[in-house]
Amino acid sequence: MRYNLSVTTEPPLIGQQSATETGTPVSNRTTRRRIAIGAGTLVAVAGIGYASTLPLPGLDGKPPAPPSVGQRAPTFTLPASGGGMIDLASYRGKPVVVNFWATWCTPCREELPELELAYRKHRDAGLMVIAVSLDTEAGARDVPEFLKAGDDTTGSYTFPVALDTKQELRNRYRLIGVPSTYFVDRTGVIRAVQPGAMNREVLSSALETILTTAPGT
Numbered sequence: 001m002r003y004n005l006s007v008t009t010e011p012p013l014i015g016q017q018s019a020t021e022t023g024t025p026v027s028n029r030t031t032r033r034r035i036a037i038g039a040g041t042l043v044a045v046a047g048i049g050y051a052s053t054l055p056l057p058g059l060d061g062k063p064p065a066p067p068s069v070g071q072r073a074p075t076f077t078l079p080a081s082g083g084g085m086i087d088l089a090s091y092r093g094k095p096v097v098v099n100f101w102a103t104w105c106t107p108c109r110e111e112l113p114e115l116e117l118a119y120r121k122h123r124d125a126g127l128m129v130i131a132v133s134l135d136t137e138a139g140a141r142d143v144p145e146f147l148k149a150g151d152d153t154t155g156s157y158t159f160p161v162a163l164d165t166k167q168e169l170r171n172r173y174r175l176i177g178v179p180s181t182y183f184v185d186r187t188g189v190i191r192a193v194q195p196g197a198m199n200r201e202v203l204s205s206a207l208e209t210i211l212t213t214a215p216g217t
Contacts, residue, residue, distance in 0.1 A: 066174035069193060073098065073184045074172045078132070078162035081143045086130060086162040089188075094126040095210035096184040100164075100175055102134045103146050107197035108179040113151040114203050119159045122211060126186075129159035134178060137165045185210045 067074055073096075077087045088096065099115055101108035112131070119129040133143055140163050150156040164170055173180070176195070183192040183206045191209035194202065 066176075067182070067190055067193075069190050071190055072188050073182055073190050074169075075188075076162070076169050076172070078164055078169065081133065081140070081147060081161040081163055086160055088130065088184075091128045091130075092188055093186050094128050095122075095186055095207075097127070097129045097207070097210075098182040098184060099129065099131045100134060100170065100173070100178050100180045101131055102178055103139055103142060104135070105178050111179055111197045111199075111203075112157060113154045114198060114200050116150070116154045116157050116159060117200075118203055118207060122207065125211065127207075127211065130162055131157075131159055132162045132164050132169060134164055134167065134170055140165050181206070183207065183210045 073088065075087075075089045077085055077089075080086045088098070097115065097118075099111075101112065103109070115129055115131065119127060133140060135143060143161060143163065147157045147161060162169075173182075179197050181194040181198065182190055183194075185191050192206040194206055198206070
C-alpha cells in the first residue's frame with residue numbers, strides 16, 4: 001500500500017467523525033463523504049470483529065510500534081465522563097485494565113458487560129478498569145447516557161470512563177483499531193495485550209497476569 005506523504009495526521013478510526021462533521025449519527029450521513037487514504041476497515045482477529053485503521057509510517061518508513069508486553073504503559077490524564085479527571089499514574093499499586101472503545105463500535109459494546117462483571121468481581125482485590133472512549137466531542141455527549149443504560153445483564157456500567165476526544169492517547173498507544181485492551185500490573189508494566197473483543201475466557205486468562213502479580217514485584 002502506498003502512503004500519501006501530504007497527509008499530516010493519522011486517519012480516523014472507522015465510523016469516527018471528522019473535525020468538520022456534525023453530531024449527526026453515522027447511519028444518517030450521506031455517501032458523499034470522502035474516504036481518506038488508510039481509512040479504517042472492518043477486519044477479523046481470530047474470528048472476532050475489530051474496527052481498524054492503518055497507522056502512518058514513522059521517519060524510517062515503518063509504522064511506530066505500539067506499547068507491548070514487558071514495557072511500562074504510557075501514562076495519561078484525561079477528562080472523565082461525568083466530570084473530573086482520570087490519571088493512570090494515580091492507580092499505581094493496583095492492577096489496571098485499560099480498554100479502548102467507542103459507542104459506534106459493535107465489538108466494543110459486546111464486551112463491555114464482561115468488563116463490568118470482572119470489575120465488580122475483583123474490585124475488592126484492587127482491580128481498576130478504565131474504559132477510554134475514542135468518541136469525538138459530539139459523540140462523547142452521548143457517553144453518560146450510554147453508561148447509564150448499560151446492558152440487560154449488568155444494568156448500568158460503573159467502571160470509570162475517560163474521554164480521548166482529541167485522539168491523543170490513541171496516537172500514543174499507536175492503536176490500529178478498537179476494541180483494544182491493555183492489562184497493566186501494580187508496577188505499571190503491561191502484562192498482556194488483547195487486540196479485538198474478548199469473551200469471558202479470554203478476559204479471565206488475561207486478568208490472571210495482573211491479579212497474581214504481588215505488590216512490589
